[in-house]
Amino acid sequence: MEKIKEIFHNVLGIDKKLVNDNLSYQEYEKWDSLKHLQLVSAMEKRFNIELDTDDIIAMENVGKIREILKKYGVQE
Amino acid sequence: MNLANYLFERSKYLQKDVIAGTDEHISYPALFEQVKKVSYFLSQNFKRGEKIGILSENSSFFIASYLGIIKAGCIAIPFDKRISTDDVREIVSICQIQSIFAQKKFIKRLVDIAILNEDDLEKICLESISDNLLNKYDGSGDDLAVIVFTSGSTRRQKGVMLSHKNIITNTESIIEYLQLTEKDRIEVVLPFFYCYGTSLLHTHLRVGGSMVLNKSIFIGSVIKEINEYECTGFAGVPTTFQILLRKTDFIKNRFPTLRYITQAGGRLADCFIEELRDGLPTVDIVIMYGQTEATARLSYLPPNMLKSKVGSIGKGIPGVELKVVNKEGDSVSQGEVGEIIAKGDNIMLGYYNDAKETEKVLKNGYLCTGDLATIDDDGYIYITSREKDIIKSAGYRVNPKEIEDMILSCSKIIDCAVLGIEDDLLGEAIVVYIVAKDKDIALINEIESLCNEKLPSYKNPKYIEFIDMIPLNSSMKVDKPTLREIARKQFL
Numbered sequence A: 001m002e003k004i005k006e007i008f009h010n011v012l013g014i015d016k017k018l019v020n021d022n023l024s025y026q027e028y029e030k031w032d033s034l035k036h037l038q039l040v041s042a043m044e045k046r047f048n049i050e051l052d053t054d055d056i057i058a059m060e061n062v063g064k065i066r067e068i069l070k071k072y073g074v075q076e
Numbered sequence B: 001m002n003l004a005n006y007l008f009e010r011s012k013y014l015q016k017d018v019i020a021g022t023d024e025h026i027s028y029p030a031l032f033e034q035v036k037k038v039s040y041f042l043s044q045n046f047k048r049g050e051k052i053g054i055l056s057e058n059s060s061f062f063i064a065s066y067l068g069i070i071k072a073g074c075i076a077i078p079f080d081k082r083i084s085t086d087d088v089r090e091i092v093s094i095c096q097i098q099s100i101f102a103q104k105k106f107i108k109r110l111v112d113i114a115i116l117n118e119d120d121l122e123k124i125c126l127e128s129i130s131d132n133l134l135n136k137y138d139g140s141g142d143d144l145a146v147i148v149f150t151s152g153s154t155r156r157q158k159g160v161m162l163s164h165k166n167i168i169t170n171t172e173s174i175i176e177y178l179q180l181t182e183k184d185r186i187e188v189v190l191p192f193f194y195c196y197g198t199s200l201l202h203t204h205l206r207v208g209g210s211m212v213l214n215k216s217i218f219i220g221s222v223i224k225e226i227n228e229y230e231c232t233g234f235a236g237v238p239t240t241f242q243i244l245l246r247k248t249d250f251i252k253n254r255f256p257t258l259r260y261i262t263q264a265g266g267r268l269a270d271c272f273i274e275e276l277r278d279g280l281p282t283v284d285i286v287i288m289y290g291q292t293e294a295t296a297r298l299s300y301l302p303p304n305m306l307k308s309k310v311g312s313i314g315k316g317i318p319g320v321e322l323k324v325v326n327k328e329g330d331s332v333s334q335g336e337v338g339e340i341i342a343k344g345d346n347i348m349l350g351y352y353n354d355a356k357e358t359e360k361v362l363k364n365g366y367l368c369t370g371d372l373a374t375i376d377d378d379g380y381i382y383i384t385s386r387e388k389d390i391i392k393s394a395g396y397r398v399n400p401k402e403i404e405d406m407i408l409s410c411s412k413i414i415d416c417a418v419l420g421i422e423d424d425l426l427g428e429a430i431v432v433y434i435v436a437k438d439k440d441i442a443l444i445n446e447i448e449s450l451c452n453e454k455l456p457s458y459k460n461p462k463y464i465e466f467i468d469m470i471p472l473n474s475s476m477k478v479d480k481p482t483l484r485e486i487a488r489k490q491f492l
Helices: A002-012 A033-047 A053-058 A062-071 B003-008 B028-045 B060-071 B085-095 B104-109 B118-126 B164-178 B195-207 B219-228 B238-247 B270-279 B355-361 B400-408 B441-454 B480-491
Strands: B017-020 B051-055 B075-078 B099-102 B114-116 B144-150 B158-163 B185-188 B210-213 B233-236 B260-263 B284-290 B297-301 B321-325 B338-343 B366-375 B381-386 B391-393 B396-398 B413-423 B427-436 B463-466
Touching: A002 A033, A002 A062, A033 A062, A053 A062, A053 B219, B003 B028, B003 B060, B003 B164, B003 B195, B017 B028, B028 B060, B028 B118, B051 B060, B051 B085, B060 B075, B060 B099, B060 B118, B085 B158, B099 B104, B114 B118, B144 B164, B158 B164, B164 B195, B164 B297, B185 B195, B185 B219, B195 B210, B219 B238, B233 B238, B238 B260, B238 B270, B238 B413, B260 B270, B270 B284, B270 B400, B321 B366, B355 B366, B381 B400, B391 B413, B391 B427, B396 B400, B400 B413, B400 B427, B400 B441, B413 B480, B427 B441, B427 B480, B441 B463, B463 B480
Parallel strands: B017 B210, B051 B075, B051 B099, B075 B144, B099 B114, B185 B210, B185 B233, B233 B260, B260 B284, B427 B463
Antiparallel strands: B144 B158, B284 B297, B321 B338, B338 B366, B366 B381, B391 B396, B413 B427
């Protein structure tokens, strides 16, 4: 989770303490479609993976992101 | 005629959904009822001609507020949903806006203004009113209907004033050349506060078509939605297609119901246009050009000309006269670069409260677009650049588009922007920002070699840097002032 918190902090400027499974783009205004792409790029780079379109769409909150990353064998 | 009455003239009793899709459904009669009730409420509480803001994402809330305001003879001012508190304050003060329809999620950014949110709209719509109490205002077409604030290429916000007639005329033209009918359903990713997005709303309401409002966080979701909801149309700006082509398998999909795709909001590099054209052979790709100052649309390239005239913005749409003229005001000869000027009933009334800026762009009945172009023997127009974007490097005039196109031809690049910043030796130094999947230094070296090989020294970039995303302004065009500030901080 620490690596994810760091990515969210770097991309969205959000305090790491506020990054939890419930944090979602619908609730957090700064998380817009452009920032979403930046989050995706940051995760792809950090974990050396390439995310599928369907997974990028499904990454609506931190909880879902963690689930999806698990599928790719990522140790967050 | 009042714009709202015109849009619903033939569609108000259609027994079908105007908004289709997962999140929201609303039928034509239900939407028209909401518009009537908002209009009635406003006519009881506001004076005709009063300005009312809207801060909302694409939704029936936006449409009911927007058209309710217009039907009541008030003036609608849609705000960019990313607007800052300071910019809201500036517009509210310039236009003396007393009230705003705003979704709850945005109200944190609003101060000192009366807010009408989703709950208020619901209450307004619960009131029963008899038709004879309804405001029968049909107005004059020349009355002001909408003010759209655009940051444009200079920082100061300018309010583009559009009349009922401006919007009706442009809507008619677009319907004609895209041959839109009641059967059309569009997948909407463009926001309704942006003129290209509003034109989708206007045209589909007028023909009785329907819209699927995409709410996903990732543009790649349109691939599924277009097929799931059997959309016939899709509209995007350059970045829409660049992301779809470089970050998804968009063109590997088949879209049996998709009849056409439109692209506007800045120039899409030829390599992307060709990929779309060749990858989706059964879909008409319509390249278009316009400005908020022209309501939305000024020209289009018929899809059957896409092969022979790739890179062209086509010719004027029905009812619009487009010319390319030199500094003397004469039409340019073949190959000569001049400015695009436009005439038609879609050209704005002017900038709100800004006679000086209006005089600069509305001259002798023409809109001076500030876009530089050439015209070929067959009358097809090719944009070369915006006058304001030209970089003056080492005494030469450098067109950033030329460098951008060359860099974008490299398939590892998703997007790029080229601009100039002050430089002691060169006057202006060329800065290149690139968006790529992998921020690999080898890619920068590759671009450097490419520029060295293909460009004369004065066109060679001094700085090449990665950026996560190219910033866009409210007109969905590259926000060069912001990018220039970033570059100054980084390099000066």
